[in-house]
Amino acid sequence: MRGGRAGGRVFPPLPQHSDLQAPFATSWWGNAWIGALEGTSLDAGRLTRGRAYAREGHVDTITVAPGRIVAYVHGSRPRPYRAEIRMRTLAPEDWDRFLDAVATEPAHIAALLDKDMPHALVDAAERSGVQLLPGPGDLVPSCTCPDHGRPCKHAAALTYQTARLLDADPFVLLLLRGGDEQELLDELAQRNAHQAAREQAPGTRGTTTAALPGTLARDVLATQYRPPLPPPAAAPAHPGEPPLLPSVPGAPSPTSLEFLATDTANRAHAHLTTGADPFPTADPWHDAVRLAASHPGLTGRRSFSRQFAELAQSVDHTPADLARAAAAWRQGGEEGLAVLESPWDPPAGPFDRARGALLAADLPRMTIHRNQLTDAQGSLQLRFGRDARWYPYRSEPGRDDWWPEGEADADPVGALTAMVGP
Template sequence: MPAARPRAVAGERRLTFDRLPPREEGAALAGTPWGEAWLTALTERALDPARLARGRRYAEGGRVDAITVTPGLVIAYVHGSRPRPYRAQVRVRTLDDDEWEAFLDAVAERPGHIAALLDRQLPEALLEGGVGSPLLPRRGDLLPFCGCPDTGRPCKHAAALCYQTARLLDADPFALLLLRGRSEQEILDALTRRNAAHAARAAAEARAARDRDPAVPQGVRATKALSRAASGLPPLPALLPPPAHPGHPPAFPAAPGGPDPYALDQLATHAAARAHALLTTGEDPVGGLTLWQDAVRVAAARPGSGLTAATRTLYSSLAAAAGRTPVDLARAVAAWRQGGPAGLDVLEGDPWDPPAGRFDRARPLLMAAGLAPFRPWRNRLTHPVGHAQLRLGQDNLWYAYESEPDADDWWPRGTADPDPVAALTALGPGLDPAELPPEPPHH
């Protein structure tokens, strides 16, 4: 992997990179094919390995100042044993116009090459001589010079500059392209013009093919197709059948300082499921949700029930965006998992008076199951000790809640059920009426 790109000040055909820090112990001298080729060209030309070794130590010690790259030239000041630094430079042959045209044609032929350049990568197919002329320097391509009295080629100062330049090329291959004669903007502008010309040629060829073959359907201008006076137009093609299930999003790699891959995967999965529902039913399953409801939905979709470090971070950010606390969100998530939007309404909605019928039949059903007589209030039935509660939702389902005895801190438990006894099964043991105080007499 190339190193992080050093900060550069860019001119029209000039890049000045900040002074690179000392190289970390054990780090490779170059991490890309183009960086390695640069060092190979340096070592093959060198006449004195000892000078190279000293230059490498200078580079590793951070003795090379800011590096300026222009077409055919790399320049920097290098600090040696004397107080005053020496001006070192390396010259490289630039490509002529024909060689650049061959290179740009090779890049434009494959969209993957353009994408790689934008990602500051050089595909191997572009590095060698198959595109007209090799980008990588070869033996004899690097011509080092220095203002020091050493007559070696290269001296240790010029060698240090070469080693640091390899690190720059690792991080930004456009520096290599600039050395060969073209700036980043010139290359991107030339590729844009080639893409436009290619699209124009493709459109002309398509028109010519339609003219030669009457069987090829003719196009219709959008203004004509959408006008009220349009008539005699062919029918629209049949719609493709919808897929059986939402598509799977691509894998998102982790990157230092980048977004959480799991969060990206979760958002992409939600978007795919929402798009599939719209396509198959014409209805948006989450379009009517409030900000708070959608925050609860997103949090509830995260698997597991434990609050891991990643989950706590997610809960904190979602709760802050909705103006609530993480505890509010955790309680709401339990309600959402219990019954979706209806479960959240049961948690946060006001108590209400249900009509006679299902609510009145619940207490006899509970007593027939050997449970204590729950105390009714509005749409709620509460255990005499106060640690279990049933709430009847507007959907006529029963929702179980649990709290510490003698506390008013109710948390949803289990799954909503039309049977009040079945809804209580999520609370487990501990509802034995023998352990409860007698119910006070009713007057």
């Protein structure tokens, strides 16, 4: 798999568990998924409430895409919370090694076609340096609820329900790792055919040949000729982790230094792999917003960590301002922040047709103010960006306290439906 990108899959809400004592997962890989969640949780109570939410059917439609799972989870309040679980995707070279390992053993291909994932298949992948199943700390939960637990009960409920999806179809796990089912099967079929052809070719059974890179001795010992330097090493698949720093009296906080080192490594890795700085702006406010948005440990909404408050103070803003701006950045990057901070007057065209499209879809009637459409209760709002996308916002009725919520969408009906539900 080189250059391909897997699409997402949408699963309808799973029914309630009829047997309250039944396990969430019956497959060994589904239980490994649950173990990755429970192995890092520090609060058994949140896990217990998450299991109860999952058994009672509080988890709505589940969307699985490369690197993340998203669902709205109904809690004690009328409005559901948006829970998300993230997991690292595999790099193209990882997929090459995985597919080679599977293609050499026809039983592995047959198992996948039967929606099975035997230990032998996972062991073969690990021997080739590819980890399919998540380990402790590989699942990164987040939620729009005010609970800062990792995971909160809503994210825990989503994780437990996902185990049921994995039970039924291990390709859900491969999709999370970035692999499309049909593309994987097509690639396996091709590699399996090539493998069979090699085995049947005369004189090749049981033999392998490999050309090792190197420099001829006569070139090395030549006095007038110097071989060219080898090409630079390939960039690592992912930036490294910062070292553990000691706490020294009078020195900066180790947590702050690790945070800055992580951000520097991420930017350096992006520069190395793309040839350009992904965030060339020198504006301190934008940089602070980017930092807050890209580091989940900093973000907040009603309560803030000391580190978050210090970051806001360094750019002369309140923590609430920074939290709101970080939410806008996560929604749409620099354009999302511009939508939050800079109202404008769109020209005639898609903006004018949006209200009619919303009414035709039986959605709330909206009033216009500049690039904003707001419902009569003052709780839902769509903002039209200069990129021709619609950015959903929500406020408590009558408070005029608008926060970005959900993802931007080129279709106003889709953006509003994501907030109000089907």
